[in-house]
Amino acid sequence: MNLSKTFSQEQYNSFKQASMVKQPLRKEINLVDLKFITIDTVDYCGLKLGMSKKAIKDIMGVLGLAQSFGGKLNSVFGEQFTNTLLNTMKDAVSKQKSLSVTLLVSPDRVIQRIHKSGSSWVSTENFFDIVESTIDKSNLLINNMQHDSDGGIIIGTTNPNSEFNIKGSNLNSSQEVFQGGLNFNRNYAGVQVDPFLHRLWCTNGLVTKEFEESIRMSNIDNTSWENFYKNLEKIEANNFQPKGFADKVKMAAVTPASLGEMDRAIQLIKRNSNIDDNSIQPFIPYGETYNAFKKMGIQPSELSYKQKTNARTNISVWDVVNGITDFASHDYGFEVKDPENTRNSMMVDAGQILTKQYDTQNLLVAQPF
Amino acid sequence: MQNQNKSARIKLQKMSEVKFDPKIFQPMKTNGPVDYLFSSDGGFFPATNYMLIGDPGIGKSTFGLDILAEIQKNDPSKKVLFISGEMNQIDMFGYCERYPKFKEIPTLFLCDYLDSNPKDVIEKTFKHGYDIILIDSFIEVQEAVQSSNRLPRTAAEKWFIDLMVTHNKGKNRGKHYTSFLAIQQVTKGGNFVGSNKLKHNTTGMCELRYSNEFAGDRYIKFTKNRRGFKYEKLYFDLENSNGSVNYDLKRLERDEEIKQRISKEKDNMLKEEELFNMMFQAKENIENEYKK
Numbered sequence: 020m021n022l023s024k025t026f027s028q029e030q031y032n033s034f035k036q037a038s039m040v041k042q043p044l045r046k047e048i049n050l051v052d053l054k055f056i057t058i059d060t061v062d063y064c065g066l067k068l069g070m071s072k073k074a075i076k077d078i079m080g081v082l083g084l085a086q087s088f089g090g091k092l093n094s095v096f097g098e099q100f101t102n103t104l105l106n107t108m109k110d111a112v113s114k115q116k117s118l119s120v121t122l123l124v125s126p127d128r129v130i131q132r133i134h135k136s137g138s139s140w141v142s143t144e145n146f147f148d149i150v151e152s153t154i155d156k157s158n159l160l161i162n163n164m165q166h167d168s169d170g171g172i173i174i175g176t177t178n179p180n181s182e183f184n185i186k187g188s189n190l191n192s193s194q195e196v197f198q199g200g201l202n203f204n205r206n207y208a209g210v211q212v213d214p215f216l217h218r219l220w221c222t223n224g225l226v227t228k229e230f231e232e233s234i235r236m237s238n239i240d241n242t243s244w245e246n247f248y249k250n251l252e253k254i255e256a257n258n259f260q261p262k263g264f265a266d267k268v269k270m271a272a273v274t275p276a277s278l279g280e281m282d283r284a285i286q287l288i289k290r291n292s293n294i295d296d297n298s299i300q301p302f303i304p305y306g307e308t309y310n311a312f313k314k315m316g317i318q319p320s321e322l323s324y325k326q327k328t329n330a331r332t333n334i335s336v337w338d339v340v341n342g343i344t345d346f347a348s349h350d351y352g353f354e355v356k357d358p359e360n361t362r363n364s365m366m367v368d369a370g371q372i373l374t375k376q377y378d379t380q381n382l383l384v385a386q387p388f
Numbered sequence: 389m390q391n392q393n394k395s396a397r398i399k400l401q402k403m404s405e406v407k408f409d410p411k412i413f414q415p416m417k418t419n420g421p422v423d424y425l426f427s428s429d430g431g432f433f434p435a436t437n438y439m440l441i442g443d444p445g446i447g448k449s450t451f452g453l454d455i456l457a458e459i460q461k462n463d464p465s466k467k468v469l470f471i472s473g474e475m476n477q478i479d480m481f482g483y484c485e486r487y488p489k490f491k492e493i494p495t496l497f498l499c500d501y502l503d504s505n506p507k508d509v510i511e512k513t514f515k516h517g518y519d520i521i522l523i524d525s526f527i528e529v530q531e532a533v534q535s536s537n538r539l540p541r542t543a544a545e546k547w548f549i550d551l552m553v554t555h556n557k558g559k560n561r562g563k564h565y566t567s568f569l570a571i572q573q574v575t576k577g578g579n580f581v582g583s584n585k586l587k588h589n590t591t592g593m594c595e596l597r598y599s600n601e602f603a604g605d606r607y608i609k610f611t612k613n614r615r616g617f618k619y620e621k622l623y624f625d626l627e628n629s630n631g632s633v634n635y636d637l638k639r640l641e642r643d644e645e646i647k648q649r650i651s652k653e654k655d656n657m658l659k660e661e662e663l664f665n666m667m668f669q670a671k672e673n674i675e676n677e678y679k680k
Contacts, residue, residue, distance in 0.1 A: 044660040066668055142656040244646040
């Protein structure tokens with residue numbers, strides 16, 4: 020099933036309403052007022068609040084501890100000592116720096132995130148205002164709307180008038196027709212807007228964060244807003260085609276993917292679904308490559324990661340990118356885990372593979388010694 | 389010292405007893421966004437005095453002349469005058485090649501009268517009656533009078549301020565309630581140069597500055613304006629000049645939008661804080677509040 024569709028006004032309105040209700044609340048507090056009851060429950064002035072895993076990581080960061088430490092504390096020190104340790108450290112840190120933090124608390128009384136004051140969270144209302152005004156100004160159509168548990172919101176859009184095609188060697192120009200758009204993402208770090216590319220031939224979606232057109236607004240001040248709007252204008256002026264995108268596609272089409280890149284794509288698909296090895300083949304045709312290596316007496320599975328990045332496959336980087344976006348953009352019945360978040364993040368991963376330096380780009384095949 | 393010995397006649401006034409010609413309250417318009425910097429009603433009010441300060445080379449003269457030209461174009465009955473204390477006719481001619489609309493602005497070149505009596509020349513010129521006069525610059529006029537008429541600096545300044553006030557009140561041919569736009573020097577620290585008397589007689593202070601945020605961008609900002617203003621900053625450029633100052637309307641619109649967004653974000657934060665505080669109450673109450 021092709022997941023790309025255009026949403027109606029009614030669907031959008033109900034999504035917006037649901038986002039408003041899910042919106043975490045911001046509350047600036049003195050860190051010293053937060054008391055650990057357990058590692059994932061705190062007391063704030065008599066109010067019991069849960070802590071999400073991410074919030075625990077955040078507080079570890081605020082206290083100057085390794086973020087991964089949070090998960091190990093209980094098993095190493097035991098619950099009681101852990102709480103005493105955290106409260107002592109917290110009091111010491113907050114007294115020393117008179118530290119205030121902003122809590123993001125979801126309506127079910129769980130702290131989703133904690134960050135040092137100077138909020139970078141943009142309210143749901145303002146986020147939707149930005150999305151709506153951009154959609155109206157640039158005649159965009161919404162084709163993706165998602166929430167995540169942190170209160171994050173993703174809205175993907177395309178501009179139907181922004182069609183362009185890319186011609187080049189190893190590229191069939193009738194297939195390489197794209198529609199540009201914008202992917203709006205409101206998360207803990209602020210608002211991020213990235214170019215979104217919709218490949219019309221196979222209706223695959225791709226989110227690119229590495230081109231200069233990606234915009235992040237992490238502070239609510241005049242300069243950040245002004246920068247944000249200036250960049251937005253730049254994208255619109257280029258008819259939603261990121262500068263350098265066509266060159267990247269042309270290069271990806273003529274550059275053989277490495278075994279490392281092929282494996283990265285396979286693992287990405289496997290990790291996020293219940294797909295078996297055989298069913299991956301239509302997305303990432305690894306069989307021929309693996310067999311060819313085996314015939315030479317090389318077991319691909321026994322190669323180190325570094326070795327894999329130096330081994331060429333018989334498919335291009337562009338094939339790898341399209342394999343991932345094909346899987347992410349369609350429901351082939353492989354039970355994608357947490358589909359609302361996963362599909363978008365797979366499109367982002369595909370964008371990263373496209374925009375990074377390719378493993379075999381500078382590979383010297385023939386060597387004299 | 390002289391002032392301290394003078395006993396002033398004290399006269400208290402109620403505005404209900406004062407009458408003014410309604411013409412004083414009809415703004416002169418350029419029909420551009422700059423109107424809303426000079427007053428919240430939009431336009432340059434008669435009988436007002438604005439000081440224009442700014443970074444060197446930013447375009448103070450061009451900005452001032454553009455206002456004069458647009459006011460005249462918009463209402464040809466308005467009489468405008470430019471007093472050039474810095475440029476001579478040759479400079480001005482070249483300048484007008486770039487900005488042809490300045491060619492029609494009557495100009496008094498102060499350099500022609502430095503050896504005679506600039507004070508007398510200016511007084512006689514003003515008597516013809518003008519609606520708006522651009523002075524480039526206040527200090528040049530003051531120094532010219534100071535040196536040619538051998539007046540102390542404070543006396544020259546007082547003379548010029550009194551002259552401006554006289555014409556503000558319409559004491560000239562045709563009873564024009566003259567408005568003045570005077571370019572003024574600033575100290576190295578960027579502060580206004582002038583006496584308290586000048587400050588008191590100034591309706592507004594207009595600054596032209598380069599932006600720190602985006603290199604090369606220029607903007608106009610009022611740090612004081614007794615007539616109010618709608619816009620905080622107006623960006624402009626002279627580079628893409630079509631013979632006019634180009635005001636960045638898109639950015640103006642955006643700045644207004646940003647202002648609204650920031651204020652909305654502040655309101656939202658307060659609202660969220662209120663909702664958070666409700667967490668100390670029953671869960672159902674919060675859900676109802678959310679739905680609102």
